[in-house]
Amino acid sequence: xxxxxxxxxxxxxxxxxxxxxxxxxxxxxxxxxxxxxxxxxxxxxxxxxxxxxxxxxxxxxxxxxxxxxxxxxxxxxxxxxxxxxxxxxxxxxxxxxxxxxxxxxxxxxxxxxxxxxxxxxxxxxxxxxxxxxxxxxxxxxxxxxxxxxxxxxxxxxxxxxxxxxxxxxxxxxxxxxxxxxxxxxxxxxxxxxxxxxxxxxxxxxxxxxxxxxxxxxxxxxxxxxxxxx
Amino acid sequence: xxxxxxxxxxxxxxxxxxxxxxxxxxxxxxxxxxxxxxxxxxxxxxxxxxxxxxxxxxxxxxxxxxxxxxxxxxxxxxxxxxxxxxxxxxxxxxxxxxxxxxx
Numbered sequence: 001x002x003x004x005x006x007x008x009x010x011x012x013x014x015x016x017x018x019x020x021x022x023x024x025x026x027x028x029x030x031x032x033x034x035x036x037x038x039x040x041x042x043x044x045x046x047x048x049x050x051x052x053x054x055x056x057x058x059x060x061x062x063x064x065x066x067x068x069x070x071x072x073x074x075x076x077x078x079x080x081x082x083x084x085x086x087x088x089x090x091x092x093x094x095x096x097x098x099x100x101x102x103x104x105x106x107x108x109x110x111x112x113x114x115x116x117x118x119x120x121x122x123x124x125x126x127x128x129x130x131x132x133x134x135x136x137x138x139x140x141x142x143x144x145x146x147x148x149x150x151x152x153x154x155x156x157x158x159x160x161x162x163x164x165x166x167x168x169x170x171x172x173x174x175x176x177x178x179x180x181x182x183x184x185x186x187x188x189x190x191x192x193x194x195x196x197x198x199x200x201x202x203x204x205x206x207x208x209x210x211x212x213x214x215x216x217x218x219x220x221x222x223x224x225x226x227x228x229x
Numbered sequence: 230x231x232x233x234x235x236x237x238x239x240x241x242x243x244x245x246x247x248x249x250x251x252x253x254x255x256x257x258x259x260x261x262x263x264x265x266x267x268x269x270x271x272x273x274x275x276x277x278x279x280x281x282x283x284x285x286x287x288x289x290x291x292x293x294x295x296x297x298x299x300x301x302x303x304x305x306x307x308x309x310x311x312x313x314x315x316x317x318x319x320x321x322x323x324x325x326x327x328x329x330x331x332x
Contacts, residue, residue: 008253015252019245026237032282037290052289053296061293068297075304079311131300208300215307219314 048193050125057129058197062171062186069167069204072211076164079218080155093220095148105147112140120205124194130201134208141213152217160210167207170200233281240274243267255324257313261306268302 040052040060047055057065096102116137123129144150153160162169174196175186183189188196247266254260272295279291317323 004253004255008249011249011253015245015249018248019241022241022244023238026234026241029237029281035288035290037288040289041286053292056289056293057296061290064293064297068300071301072304075308078308082311082315131296212303212307215304215311219307219311 046190046193048188048190048195048197049123051123051127053127054123054129054197058200059188059193062174062188062200065204066168066171066175066186069171069207072207073165073168076211076214079215083218093145093148093151096146098147101147105143105149109140109143112136112143116140116205116209120201123201124197130204131208133201134205135212137205137209138212138216141209142216145213145217152214160214163206163210164214165207166203170203174200232284233277236277236280237274240270240277243270243273257316257323257325258310261309261313264309265302265306268298272298 037052037056040047040056044050044052044055047059049055049058116133119128119136120130120133121128123132141150145152155161171186174188178187179185181189244267247263247270250263251260251267254263275291275295275298279288281288313323320326
């Protein structure tokens with residue numbers, strides 16, 4: 001048999017061994033346990049959001065979400081570094097003359113923007129929030145990119161840089177505010193928590209949408225061949 | 230079998246499948262898909278953990294971790310795909326050089 005087939009069959013043994021260890025670990029987990037979130041229900045009204053997952057994401061564990069927006073920015077920077085001197089504006093697709101694509105994008109994109117706004121608002125009391133809204137908005141942008149109706153602006157345009165870093169910057173401003181007010185890092189006052197969360201979520205939605213759309217645009221071949229350089 | 234066991238063991242199985250594909254397949258795209266399968270398996274397991282022992286009030290902490298993880302996984306996959314395209318543009322191959330000795 002070919003060496004690579006033997007290779008993949010031999011690999012089954014250690015993978016099955018690891019699986020057995022993991023299954024044993026899962027089966028020996030206790031049936032119920034305490035959680036870090038046990039004290040959250042009593043403090044949910046101070047969190048600024050009535051849905052527990054949103055409260056955890058944007059208040060109790062806001063630092064993790066801040067770093068997550070940093071990861072998004074890092075991925076965007078990595079992509080820009082890979083593409084070298086070529087701006088993403090060079091990867092513009094010509095405006096499509098496909099009637100179905102044109103009709104579909106004109107029909108869907110406004111609805112997607114509406115759904116994104118709704119998801120953003122919904123996050124305060126039901127599953128939803130910034131990342132979900134940002135993903136739907138990114139899908140709308142990708143549809144526009146595919147139809148050639150929009151292209152990622154050149155990096156020299158300040159709006160693109162602001163949009164990409166909006167998530168990180170919004171968290172940074174809130175963190176600075178809480179520290180300068182004498183509280184612990186990102187410890188939001190209960191009166192302002194709701195407003196701060198909404199402001200952060202709007203910025204994060206913008207950042208997520210533009211970053212994801214840019215990640216899509218940057219991975220497509222430049223027109224006139226498949227070479228990146 | 231309880232619901233927790235069903236979902237967590239499914240997560241373990243998916244993780245094993247993804248791990249095998251990551252190690253055994255040469256094509257870079259397959260490796261990226263395998264990594265995505267592994268991360269989805271971990272997310273499934275985390276969400277199963279959130280429901281363990283408390284079906285009426287699921288633990289919000291693992292769910293928030295999964296939301297964060299999904300975004301990180303998407304960004305990482307996008308960067309990995311761009312890297313694959315750069316490798317292909319630079320060398321014309323879609324596998325790692327040292328693995329071609331196995332073919």
